[in-house]
Every structure is written in C-alpha cells, then in structure tokens.
Amino acid sequence: MTAIPSGIGTPITGLYGVIAEFSDAQSLLDGATAAQEHGYTELDAFSPFPIHGLAEAVGLPKTRLSLIVLVMGILGGLGGFFMCWYANVIAYPLNIGGKPHNSWPAWIPVTFECAILLAALGTVFGMLALNGLPMPYHPVFNVKRFDQASRDKFFLVIQARDPKFDLYQVRDFLDTLNPREITDVPW
Amino acid sequence: MSERKLDFTKFRERVGDLRGKEYWKSLEDLSRSDAFDEFFQSEFPQQALALEKGVDRRSFVKLMGASVAMAGLTSCSRPSETIVPYVNQPENVIPGRPIFFATAMPLAGYARGVLVESHMFRPTKIEGNPDHPSSLGASDAFMQASILGLYDPDRSQVVRKKGEISTWSEFVAAMQPVMAAARSNGAGLRFLTQTVTSPTLGAQMQQLLAQFPGSRWHQWDAAGNHGAREGARLAFGSYVNPVYDFTKANIVVSLGSDFLDEGAGHLRYARDFSSRRRVRRGTTTMNRLYAIESTPSSTGSIADHRLPVKPSEMESIAQQILSGGGSAFVNAIVKDLGANRGAAVIIAGEEQSPRLHALAQAINQAYGNMGATVFVTDSPEPAPVNQLESLRELVRDMHAGVVQSLIVLGGNPLFDAPADFAIERAYNKVGFRAHLSPYYDETSMLSHWHIPETHYLETWGDGRGHDGTVTIMQPLIAPLYNGRSAHEMLGSMLGGLDTSAYAAVRAHWFERGATEEGWRQWLHDGFVAGSALPQRSAAAVAPTTDNRPPTTGIEIILRPDPTILDGRYANNGWLQELPKPQTKITWDNVVLVGPHTAEGFGYGGKERDALVNEKKTRMAVVSYRGKDLRLPVWVVPGHAEGVATISYGYGRTQGGRIANGAGFNTYPIRFSDALTGGGGAQIRLAAESLFPVACTQEHQSIDPKVVGERGIIRNGTFDEYLKNPEFAKHGPHGPLAEDDSMYPAYEYKNHAWAMSIDTSVCTGCNGCVMACQSENNISIVGKEEVVREREMHWLRIDRYYKGSPENPEVFHQPVPCMQCENAPCEPVCPVEATSHNEDGLNDMTYNRCVGTRYCSNNCPYKVRRFNFFHYADYDTPALKPMRNPDVTVRTRGVMEKCTYCVQRINHAKIEAEKENRKVRDGEVTTACQQACPTQAIVFGDKNDKNSLVAQLRAEPTNYALLEELNTKPRTTYLATIRNPNPDLLPAAKPAGEAH
C-alpha cells in the first residue's frame, strides 16, 4: 500500500478509513466500545447479524422511525374514512337498501385497512431511507475480505473524516484490539 | 329476342318469395329460368349477349342486384288496406309511443279479442281486449306467446313444390287442372280444415262446395272439444253451444272440467268466477267450487273440495248427483245444489265423454240452472260436425283411392291423427296434396305443395268468441314471410279478381249490410257489437245409462299438453320453457301418476325423493293396447290413483329447431275409439336410464311442515275469516312493529309503488309469467340450463301442497320481486348496480353490474336472475323487431329481476307530468296485472290512500312474505280463503294454521 502523509485531523484524500476484522461478536463489541472511549466518533461496525448495544457503541442516536409510522398510520386512517364518506355521502348519495347515506359503521373496515397499509409502507420505506438504501457502491466493499461480513466475520471501521483521525495512530489503536487483520479502506 | 311478353309479375313473385339464405341458391336457379332470361333480355338488351357468353361472377352479381331490386317492388302490388287503431292517435306516429290495435287471436277455431301493442308498426306485445266478452282484458299464456310465434325464424318462408322452392303463382297455375278435373267429375276434391268459426271462411267453403258439388269439407282438430260438441248434441239434440254465467253461481261443480284454464271462454269464466270469490271487508258470501277430476288441474287446485276419481267413475258419479244420492261427497253436492236452485253451475270438461256432458246439462236442467246460469246458443261454428267421424270418412276414402286431390288448410293431420287411421299411407295415395301451414311440418313433408300460412297478426280474417261474438281480425304487419291465409287459398280457387283476404272478409260483411263507418267501428272496438249469438230455449235430456264393463289395469288419460297443446306451439320457446301449471315441468311431456300408483310399480320412497331432488326421474314403459311407450314417470300429489295422464303434442320431428327432439310422441297410443284414453294399461319401470326432468320446483323433497312454520302460505276458511278476519296476521314471529330498524325509515313523498296479490283467486294459470316474459324481453335458456336451475323468469308461481299426498290442498303464490324497502340485495352490491329510486323501487342498473351474484345470495325470496351465459339472442334478425324497445336486452354476466315494469311507470309519470298532475290510480298496470284473468294482482301507489292497492294492504288478510326479516316488502299477499262445506270437514282446524 502507498505511503500516506501523516497529520492529525487532516482528512486524507482517497482514504475512507481503516478497518479491522474480528472473528467473534464479543471482540467487535469491545473494540467498538474501546474506540468510542478512545474518543473516536466516526465509527461504524459490520456484523453478519444484529448485535445488541453495538449501535450505541458506535454512537448512533435514537431513530425517528416510530414517529414516521405513527403519522402515516393516522393519515391512512383519516384518508380511508374520508374516502368512504365522500364517495357515499357527498359524491353520489344513493338510497341503498334503506340505509342512511352516512352509515359510518360500514366504513370502519376500510378505514382500518388503509391505516395499516400506509403505516406499513411508512415503516419499510422509512427504514430504507434512514439507512440510505439502496446504495449500490460503498468504499468498504473495496476491502477484499469484506464479503465475510455477511458470513461469520466482524468488522470495525474508523473513518478518515474523524476529527481525531491519524492513520498511524488509528492503525496502532486498532492493533491493540488484536484483530485478525487491519486494512486501509480507499475511496 | 323473344316475341313473348315478359310475365313481370311472375318474375316478381319468384324473386319476392325468396328470403335470406335462399338468395344465392335461388338466384342461380332464377338465372336458369326462362322467366329470368326473358326479363333480363328485355330489361338489359345490351347486356344480354354478355350473359350468353357467360360473364364473370362480379358483374353477374351486379346485374342480379339490379333485377332483384326491381323485384323488391312486389310489396307494392298488394292493394292498400286500411287498418284502424284502437285508440285515436295523432295522424303521425310518434316514435317511442306505441299504438294499440284491436284484433282477435283464433285458438282451436275460437276467437279471443286482443289488443296488440305496435311500436312503429312492429307488433311487440299482446294484451286482452277489455271490451271483448271472451277476454275482458285478460290474456293467457298462448295469447302472450303468440307474438313470438309471429317472429319465429323457423316459420316456413317459401312456397314449396315437392320440397323445392316454388312460387304462389306456380301453385295457382298448378291448381287450375285440379279444379278443372274436380268440376268435371265432381267427386275426388276434398278439403280438410281445423275447427272453423270464421263466418267468411264458412261462406267461402259453402261457395266452393256449391261450385264443386262432388267435393267434401272435412274438419279435424286434434285437441278440439269433441266431447263438448257431441255432448251438446246428445243433450239438446243438435250442435248447440252452452254458455255459463259464473257471476250468478253460488255453487260450481266441475266434472273433470278445467273451465278456469282451458276452452274458448276460460278467461271470461275465470273473471266471472273470481268475482264471487274475492273476500274483502264486508264480504258476506262466497261461492263454493267442487271439483271432481282425475288429473290435477288449475280448477281443481283452487277448489274448495276436490275428489280425485278414475275417468271411468266420472259418469256414475254424475249419475248419482242427478239421481240425488250417493257418497258423502255427492250428498254434500246435492244438498248445496238443492239449496241453490238456479244459482249453480255444473260443467263438464272439454275432454270428457259426450254422456258426461249430457248428464251435466241434465243436472243443470234438474236444478233449474238452465236459463239462469247456463244458456244455450247456436254453435259459433258455421258447420259443426263430429270431427272424428269426418276425419274417419276422409281417411277411409283416401285408402279407397277415391280422393284425387286434398287441400289441407292448416293443421298437421299426419302428426296428430289417431294412430289406427294409418293416415300416412292413406295420404300418399292422394294424387294432388296441398298443405297450408305456418311451418314446413310433418304433413308438408309429404304434400306436393306447401304454402306458408300467415300468422293471425299478418292477415285479415274474422272469427267468433265463446258466445259467438264476431271479431274482424286486422293485420298488424305485412306478412313477414309472404304467407297466405286460408281465405286467399279458397279465394284463388273460387277465382275472381281480388283473391286477397281483405277482399274476402269485406265482401262477406258488406254483403250482410256492413257500412263503412260500422266497419271502422268494428275494427276500432275489436268486435262486432251485439253479434253474440242469441240464446235459445233448450231442454236437456238425460242420456240413457249404458253399463260399460269396469276397466282393468291402469286407466290412461290422453290430453293436449298444457303449454304446447296438440303440438302446434311446439316451436314456441316461451311456451316450451313455461312451467306446466300443476307439475312445473318444462320442455317435456311425462306420464303423470299418483303416489300410490307409482309405488305400485315400484317407484317411490327415498329413491324417488333423491332423484327428484336432483331433477331426475325413472323411465317407465307404458303398455297400452299392444303398444309400448317409453316415458319418464312423474308423481303428482292429488292425481287419481290407478290412472296415468299422458299429454300429446311433443316428439315433433319437423317442428323447427326448438320443437324437434323435445319430449316424446304419444300420438301412437291415441286411437280413434278412445281419443281421451282408456283402461287396460300396464306401467313398469324401464330397467336402465334415469331421465333429467327440467322441473322448476321439486315438491317431493319439500317437507310441508317447513312451509307451515315459515308462514309462507297463510290460509283459512271463510267461516274462520268471518270469526277472526285477522287470522293471517300472525306469522311465525307474530306481527311486527311498523318499523323494527335501527335506522330511521326513508320517506317516499311522491309515489310509493306497491303490489297486492290475492292468493285466494290465483289459479296458477301462468298468464302473468308469460306476459312478464314478453313485456321484459326475458330470455329462454333451454332444457339443460333449466335442469341446472338457471331459468330466467322474473315472475314465478310457487306451488305448495297441504295435507295428504293422495288429495292435498294446493296453493299458488306468484312471486315477483318484493321490492323491499330494506332490500337485503342492495347493501351487498359493491358497485351500486342495484339501489332504490325515489319511488322506493328496487332498481337494477344492468350496465353497472359486474355480476358478483352476492345480491342473489342475499335475497330471501330468490327472485333475482343471473345471465350465467349469453342467453339473449343478439344475432337472429327475425327476433329483433319483437323485443320491447323500452326494455334493455340483458347481456351475459348481468343480474336481472322484476322491475314492476318500470318502463310503464315512467311512461305514465311522463304523461302525468305533461298534464301537470299526479299519476292516477290504475293508470299504470304491470304486465302481470294486465294479463291476470282473475285480477288477483293489483298494482298502484300506496301513498294514495284511495288507491285500490292501498285499500288491499289495509285488508285484515294482508300479509308480507317473510316479514320477520323486516325487509318491508312492497309486494304483499292476501291470505287464501276457501269456502269448504261444513258437512265435509273432518274437524274444525285452528285458524291461520298453514302447511
């Protein structure tokens, strides 16, 4: 790998960060916690399955997903009820089997289904949007062994835009976590 | 170029005779004919050469086109004949507004006055003529269905010579030598007609017989009222015509008579009879009907007392009544007759023996009904004869080879003559055989000449009603298929300048003092006022008793089919699919037996129920006088035991697309010495083969208890009614509060259409069903589909039994759409295809329907009908002009149902709006209401407190079907009230009990 000039805090062009590979979940979690205690902020960790506490360890704020879902659900419900009411009371009122135009109990099922539908759409697309997916390209894919991240290997990356980022210090720091391997991640 | 002058008319005839597919074939044979060559050369000399050297098809077609176009002028050759509308109309026809014309429908010779609805001069609907004494505005299934007969695409369309297409003029030409021959040696010329009441036709025949002294006039009507005719002679010494007045009859005794549903006067009789049977507030009297019969009939079904007997016992029972003593049943009758001298009617059935008729008249005589309720007139027939003997003589002469030429005017003798006459062999011995008939049928096949006969709506004519009243028949439309009427046939033989029917009829009546304005009046009214035959005094003499040996085995009754008669209506799809009044069977004739008789030959119990439930039955072999006949066997509750009823008219082979193959030909067991059947028959089940029966109601599978606990039929006796008029109010759940709904009821401020049906007077005659079919363009679906329970009738007549299967009480209940105010069908429709209009009608929007069938599933009355396939015939051109232009022809995948004839309602509303008033009561009549002979159906606006329907709904006997579902039906029923003789009641039964 070409030597990269040093300098604390100065972002290094062409470098995304430095990544360390671990072979078990525990050491990844410990590593991430250590890195955060060490003062690194721009962290990310990769694992083949969700690990409890890892998100906090890499410093992720609480998600707003639930709020999105709630709002969408309410919109769906109101919309569904309005649709029934508008269609059968305002747009084309008919005498249907002697029932009143505004026979609202008959409209609850549609209301309910619409609420669920929009809430569910909100959940899925909200999650994808917050996760920035779809994202066809990402620097970590450049790491040769990264395809093991979806099998049985665990990775911790410290990004180059981290204000405390210094290539050598970072390498040394990661080395203290005795990972399986350390690699620079180019853009 | 030929010197001979071109016979232009002849050519016109030739081309004019052709229709549709015939064109190509005929053009080719035209182009071969001299007539064409001559015509062609004289018309297009410069082209003639070309044709001789042969031209290419294209230019040939062009030339032909031109010549055919000229041939189209044929129609102009008819003299202008003025017909007169029933009601005065503006000079110019208003499109969309029908005009009504009065004419008469001849059936078995007798005329029934009708009004014909004509849209832009297309007849589309038949109604009864309210002023005509034989109709009084009512109509039966045959009248209603005759409109389909007019447009039937299978009607014969061309003159045929030995089956080859020919022309009228060639026939006229061919007649000349025949006439000449007949003139020389007189004998050898014979005419065969059906029953004739037409004065004109009678006169024409007399003329002919005068011109050809040796010739003879024979008459044969397979389903004719032979018994009644001979019976009258037996009783009164000459061919007279008994006429009955049921309005004065407190007691009616029917000796095997279905006077409410058959015979020339049945519409009138039904009306008169029902006038004494309607129970309303303040009614204090009610007539009483005893029916003594073998086969369940409409009359028997509404009788207060019904006695099933063998045909062979009929006369002895009449004898007992006459001699005044016998069984309890007879004694009760005798007692009633005695108490109502001069106010009773004893009437024998048309099919019954002459002796029975004579006995009936003797009883009338004995109880002073003669001249009070029973009147005698001269026969409406110009030349009444014993038709059986008349035919027998003709056939004998044919066998003997005496008959050189035979002119058959209508009828189908080779199909319906008695089996022992071997008429086919005889017929083929005749040298010259001409047959006038609406279809190219079994007889036409073997005739040298076949002439297509006009439908009664296509021709001038006249005829007499049951009481002799004359109607001048006027054509509603020029003959669709170049048919000829009997008048024209005879006219052409008589010679003379104008041989048209118009000329014949006018001449006949003007010779007898008709005036121009009188003539117009007759046409306008639809009958000749005061032309009813005068009553004559006559005394009935009882016939001598004959002791015929008691019959063995099963007695066979042979009678015309209830819906297609002797086979003449076999090609009428509406009548074929019309459920037979008592059995609800369509498309077939079966052998009807009583339950015990059936068990007698091993058909009954669970097996029968299971089969009937699947619309199947066993085939049976009827062995009768050495002949074996395979027929499906069908059990009818109340059918006399030891008796089997077999109807004839089915099994046509040359009847047309619909007739052919339907049912079984039973004429082979109809013998001249026993036209109405006889004893000594055996019935056994055929080994194999189940037979699918297109029955629209299975009765065996229905547990009467079910009907009772559901309060579907509510009935009581007249006495019970007088004690507790409200007896019918209590359904299974008692009376309902006016509004049990959690929602506020809709208010119908303007109109609120409603219908009331009086089940006391419904005879189940099917007039309403057929009227509905005609008015609303209802499709037929064919036997297979009926078997799959997909018949389309909007209005059905439900039939329920109560009591023992040997002799149950029968109830008829016409079921149209109930037009529920809380219609269960509507809220379940996802696309708003059915909804209420401002008058509270439950409307269908056909073009919005996607066909989920949910509405039908949710309809408690199952009155909705679904087009599972594309039932409506969009293709046959002949049927298009028949349809009611005010009613959509439904397409596949669409639900349909009774609309209370909304098109008529809207028409009336528009009229009312124009005159800026409300619709008057009685201004709207639904098709079913208009047809009903007993006026059981009443329609109107229930918001109008004075309307008849509002009053009927206020009657104590008024009840709604399945009212506990709170559907709030607009159609309600009046409970069935009967007037049994207390002497014959086993024990008083609790009021309102219904089974």
Add this chain to the structure above:
Amino acid sequence: MAIKDQTPLHEVRPTTQELRMVPERYLPTPVVEPGHSFASITDHISTIVLRKKTPIGWLVGFTLALFAVGLLTVSMTMLIGKGVGIWGINHPVGWGMDIINFVWWIGIGHAGTLISAILLLLRQEWRTSINRFAEAMTLFAVASAGLYPALHTGRPWFDYWLFPYPNTMGLWPQFRSPLIWDVFAVSTYATVSLMFWYVGLIPDLATLRDRATNIWIKRAYGAFALGWRGSAKHWYRYEHAYLLLAGLSTPLVLSVHTIVSFDFAVAQLPGWHATFFPPYFVAGAVFAGFAMVLTLAIPARKFFRLEDFITMKHLENMGKILLATGMIVVYAYAMEWFYGLYSGNPFETYMLKNRATGPYWKMYIALWVCNGLAPQLMWFKRFRTSTFWLFVVAMFVNVGMWLERFVIIPASLHRDFLPSSWGMYHGTIWDWSFFIGSIGLFFCLLFLFVRILPMISIFEMRTLLPEAQAHTEEEGAH
C-alpha cells in the same frame, strides 16, 4: 421500544462444548442441532440456492406444477370466453367452489404472517427457522386466492369498478358491501406480507451476493440486496422496522379473515348470519395455515436435509397449535348448534337439520372427522413427534377446512327461506380444473422460491448460536 424486546439475543445458553458433555436424553429438543457455526449455517443454507446443479426431484415437481398452471390458463380462457355458467353455480347457489377455494386459500395464507409476527412478539424463537418459508407460503396462497374474486364475477373485465378511482361514470364503490372490504383487506394483506417478506430477505440477499461466484448472479442478488452491508446502524433501524411491521401485521392478519367472514356474517342467510364468525374464521385460518406449513415443511425438510434447522421441536409445536386451534374450530361448530336450537328460529333450526341430514350430510360428517377427530391425535407425544402422523393429520385438516367452507357456502345457500327456490349444487369439471390449477400455481411459485431464495432465514439462524452472544461490560456483569 428498545432492542431488548427483541427475542433471542441475550438468553444464556450452554455452549456447544458444554452440550456435548451432557448425556443426550437430558437435553431439551434444541431449535438448532449442536455442532453448527455461523459459517456452517451460512454455507449449508446458501448452497441449496447457489449450487449449480438443479436436483432432479425439483425438476420433476416443478414440471408437474407447470402442467397444472397450463390447466389453469385453459380454464381461465374458457371462463372468460363462455361465462361463469361453465361452473356449477345456479340460482339458489350463487357462490360455489369459486368462493370456497378463495376462502380456503386465504385461510392458508394466514400462517406465514402469524408465525412471523405474532410468534415474534411472543418471543417464540423456534419460529426462526420456519418463518421465511411460511411467509413465502402466505404470499403464494394469497396469489392463488386472489384468482377467484377476480374471476368469479360475471364480467371480470369490469372488476376495476370495485376500486375507488375518479371516473367518467361519476360512480364510486359502494362501501357498505363486504366485497369492497375484501378488496381493501386482501390487497393490503398481500402488500404488507410482501414487504415483510422482502425486508426479512435483505440481509440474506446480501449474503448470497457475497457468496455467489457467477458475476451475473452476484449482480442480481446485489441489486435486490440494495447495498446492504450489515452496518450496526443498518441493523439498529432494521430491527426497529421489523418489530414495527410485526406489530402492524398482527392486527392486520386478524382483520383479514375477520373481513372475509363478514362476506357471510353480514348477509342474512341462515348459516351465514352469525356474530361469532370472525373469531371462528380466524381460528380456522390459523388451523389451516399451520396444517399447510406442516404439509410443506415435512417433505422439504427431508428433501433438503434441513433436519438440523427444522427440528422435531418445531414440528411438535406446530402439532400443539393444530390441536389448540382445532379445538376452537370444533367449539364453533358446537356453538352453531347451540344458536340454531336455542334461538327457536325455524330457518336456523332447519339449516342445521339440513346440514346433518340433508343431501350434503356426508360432507358434514367428513368435516367433523377431519377437523374434529383427526387433530385429537396431537394430544399424544408419539404422534406429535412422528413426521408421518403429523403429515397425515395435516392432510386431514387441509381437506377438512375445504369441507368447512363447502358446508358454509353451498350447503347453506341451496336451501334457504322459500322451499320453492331450493336447489342442488354440484361442481363441474371446470370448477375442479380451476382448483387444481390454483394449486399448481401455488406449488410453481413455491418451487421457484426454494430454488432461488434461502428458505430459512440465515441471519436469524446465526443469532440462535451461543457464539452470537456479546455483552457490553455493564450488562455482561451478571
């Protein structure tokens, strides 16, 4: 909600080594057989999908299914060409096998979401190895079900009138009709199930992307993996979303069959008009769904050698659920009699009499045998733990649930209020060809699924391993 709620992560389980020291018989039936690592799980399941050679058994099965689909297309052509008259329906009986099969399929389609959602919320970790499979089954069952409402109408080309859209006719759907409720319920259910299923697939698609060797296959999986990298932040929101979906699907799955039951309960027909239909139908759906899962899982497990992942514990639990829901269904049958007799309503009473003694009594008896008696075997462990008997019982239930719908629909319609309009119903050859065809469609899709997608959720299986445990100091110290 915190990730803590999420099931399997922090329950202390013996490590594989420890398990090996304990004698077999003392062990609870595990949800994953011992001796597996992240890698072995990953490779075993992904190889089924990624291997070059297609197993011959698969080819045979798929071809058979394709033939059935061919039959379906023929039937559909006939139907649209000639009309619904080719079916056995008639005037008393407006709905026949079309709606029977619709309800049958929809019922089956309930197990998937139920397993994924409800068992997830109930922390039933054993669900993990069968939920993917069950969800797929749900989707395909709903697809087969969807055929019927779409094609049973008289004029299917106007079905779009059931959807609310502004049009020149100025007309909207009639929202009082249960059929409209169906439209919304079924389409919502289909959409949500699809999303649920797909979201669950994303991490595994990433795994396949990384395992695939052929570049095109790699790209195909890559495209659907949406660039998933297993980042901690992804996982965090992902689990949130998954939990929320589960929360939404649970009321949804209950509502769907409730609304389907409204098709009948809202009508006033004796045998339909019953207030207890919704719970009765939902229980029936779970019943039918689990029966179908067993029917499919037992052979699949054998064929793809998944005994390690779909263990006897799974099958046994499903057997227990069969028993429980079966009892609920039987209770409903009993209640029908109670209502009918206690109400004194002649229509209800006759309806029941007709079920038991009428023309269709054989169906009714068979129904009791299949749904009432057969599941009783599940009381006994030796039947619950025998794949053979489980399969037999499951088949009985599949048939029984079809019979139940037959008894409810045609057997109620054919004799309703007015005896004059009573009739009989018999399915025609086209009714059956449609049914077989829809089964073919179902299996066709199922075969494709097991060939190109992991039929067991790989990443969730990983979490079941002891090695998946990781603790931050504070909570680790207990």
